Amino acid sequence: MTRAWLTLLALGLVTTALAAAPVGAMSPAAALVSALILIVAWIKMRLILRNYLELRHSQTWSRVFGWILGIFALALYGLYLIPLA
Numbered sequence: 001m002t003r004a005w006l007t008l009l010a011l012g013l014v015t016t017a018l019a020a021a022p023v024g025a026m027s028p029a030a031a032l033v034s035a036l037i038l039i040v041a042w043i044k045m046r047l048i049l050r051n052y053l054e055l056r057h058s059q060t061w062s063r064v065f066g067w068i069l070g071i072f073a074l075a076l077y078g079l080y081l082i083p084l085a
């Protein structure tokens with residue numbers, strides 16, 4: 001449990017560093033930073049589900065939620081990219 005908390009803390013710092021990156025609002029660099037932030041958020045969601053909601057004992061539910069959250073993150077990224085097109 002302590003390792004999961006420390007990992008979440010480190011990933012929170014990574015997210016903060018990415019969010020503070022000096023990139024233009026609607027630039028290709030901003031799209032990359034946004035993708036990285038969503039990837040880190042997906043990893044954090046998986047850690048929380050597996051360690052704090054005890055889904056590590058049920059591989060099926062862990063995979064199902066992982067896929068659902070991954071699809072949700074991709075949908076969010078797609079919505080972010082619409083104005084760039």
